[in-house]
Each structure stands twice: as structure tokens, then as C-alpha cells.
Amino acid sequence: MKTFVSSISGKTFPITSKVLGSTLRTSIFDLVKEDFPEFSKESLIAASELDGYKEKYISTILKNELGELTRLDQLVIESMNNNQMISASIDQEEVADSFGERIADRVAGFGGSWTFILSFLGFLVCWIVLNMYWLSNKGFDPYPFILLNLLLSCIAALQAPVIMMSQNRQEDKDRKRAQNDYMVNLKAELEIRTLHEKIDHLLIHKEQELIEMQQFQLDIIKDLINKIDKLERSNNGK
Incomplete structure (x- = not known):
């Protein structure tokens, strides 16, 4: 397997991870230059080493704008470096609901519905009618319905904390x-910013290539003009 030696660490890496200094964006190149002043456009750096400088660059941007980085900011930086979606990071932190929590959600959902209100009103009407009329107010809970009041108080006491x-x-x-x-939103903003830098970097390189190509074409044209002049002079001499 072909390898190369990194210009900043002196370590050997696979040739597939080789990155030329001239291909780095200016912001990343300047960061590498701060740590290794001898680093130049012709120097080589490994992709894994470059990832560390990308993380450092993003951290610098966030610190300049937000101050100290929070845990959320660190998660965003890690997700960008690992090419991981934010939702995947959140899903890993989610914990399954316990049995009590599921019961609480269902009780709260039922207690705040029209089904509960109407059914409870029906229960109260049935209780009152049963004791006052059907049992002639001599049933298990005659007026003023002390047992019903106790039952309602117990339901309210249990339902409120749930x-x-x-x-x-x-x-x-x-x-x-x-x-x-x-x-x-933070990740989208950072990715848009890095995308703009990449586009600017590509445009600069394309402009340099176009200038070099134009210069090459001009040199060819000059050579052709010189050859034509020589031919004309030789023809005139004859």
C-alpha cells in the first residue's frame, strides 16, 4: 500500500488520505500555519489531522460569536466532524418512558378530554338519581352525599399530581x-458559512487556473507569431 509522510507530524499515512496544502481553505491553512510556521502550499497533511483543524476552526468561530461553548455547541461540532445528523445524536440520548410515566400521560390525556367530562357528569347524575329517587334517599349515600364528596376529593387528590x-x-x-x-439552526449556519468558504476557495483556484491557461495560450500565440514572422522574412529574402 502506498503511503506518504505528513509534513506536520512526520507520521506515515495511506496515500488516499493525502491532502496538499494548496488545496486547503485560507482559514484552515492559517490555523495550520500558526502551529507549524514551516507549513507551505507544497506541504502534505493527512485527512485525519485536517479534521482536527476543522474542529478547531469551527470552535473558534463559535467562541468569537457566543463566548464559552456549551454542551449543545460541542454536540454540533462533533456531528459536523463525524458527518452525523443532529437527530441521530438526540435519539441516542432519549430514554424509554417508564410504566408510571406512560400511565401518567394516559391519565392526563383522558382527564383533559370531553369524554372524561361527559362520562363523569353522567356518573354524578346516576349517583344522585340512584340515592335520592330510586332508593328514596335511604340508599348507601343519602343527601348530602358525604360518600360522593369523599370520592370526589380522593379523585382530585390523585389526579392533580398525576x-x-x-x-x-x-x-x-x-x-x-x-x-x-x-x-x-446552528449547524445549518455553520455549514452554510463553510460552504461559502469552499466556493470562494474553488473560485480563487479556478481563476488562477484560467490565468495560467490564458498565459499559456498567449505564449503559444507569441510562438506562432514569431514563426510566422520568420517565414515572412525568409520569403521576402528570397
Whole structure:
């Protein structure tokens, strides 16, 4: 397998990971130049070493704009270097809901629906009618319905913390969604910025190639003109 020696570390790498200094974007090239002043356009660097400088460049941008990097900023930088989607990073952190949490969500969902309101009103009407009319107010819970009041108090006492538990979980989900949106927007902004730099870098190289090509064409034209002049002079001499 063919290899090459990195100009900055002196280590040997596969030839497939070779990157020429002249192909680096100016911002990345300047970062390498800061650590290794002898690094030039003809120097070689490995792709794995280049990834480290890309991460350093992105971190520098974020620090200049946001100050200290947060955990979310670090996740964005890692996802860019690993070519990983933000949603994949979030999915890895998600934990499966416990049995109690699922019950809390279902109770809160049912307790906040018209089905619960109408069914509970029907239950109250049936309870009152049963005790006051069908059992002639001599049933198991005559007026003023002390047992019913106790039952309603117990339901309210149990339902309130369950609903609060579900609301807390919903707030946590909303916070994670907001963090995810922040990371997606930040990554998109950084990728657009690096894309602009890549385009500028390509345009500069293309301009240099066009200038060199034009210069080469001019040299050919000059040679042809000189040859034509020589032929004309030789013909005139005859």
C-alpha cells in the first residue's frame, strides 16, 4: 500500500488520505500555519489531522460569536466532524418512558378530554338519581352525599399530581425540542458559512487556473507569431 509522510507530524499515512496544502481553505491553512510556521502550499497533511483543524476552526468561530461553548455547541461540532445528523445524536440520548410515566400521560390525556367530562357528569347524575329517587334517599349515600364528596376529593387528590407529572414531562420534551431546533439552526449556519468558504476557495483556484491557461495560450500565440514572422522574412529574402 502506498503511503506518504505528513509534513506536520512526520507520521506515515495511506496515500488516499493525502491532502496538499494548496488545496486547503485560507482559514484552515492559517490555523495550520500558526502551529507549524514551516507549513507551505507544497506541504502534505493527512485527512485525519485536517479534521482536527476543522474542529478547531469551527470552535473558534463559535467562541468569537457566543463566548464559552456549551454542551449543545460541542454536540454540533462533533456531528459536523463525524458527518452525523443532529437527530441521530438526540435519539441516542432519549430514554424509554417508564410504566408510571406512560400511565401518567394516559391519565392526563383522558382527564383533559370531553369524554372524561361527559362520562363523569353522567356518573354524578346516576349517583344522585340512584340515592335520592330510586332508593328514596335511604340508599348507601343519602343527601348530602358525604360518600360522593369523599370520592370526589380522593379523585382530585390523585389526579392533580398525576397531571402535574405529565406536565413536567411535557415541559422536558419541549425543552429538548427547543435544544434540538437550536442545534439544527446552528449547524445549518455553520455549514452554510463553510460552504461559502469552499466556493470562494474553488473560485480563487479556478481563476488562477484560467490565468495560467490564458498565459499559456498567449505564449503559444507569441510562438506562432514569431514563426510566422520568420517565414515572412525568409520569403521576402528570397
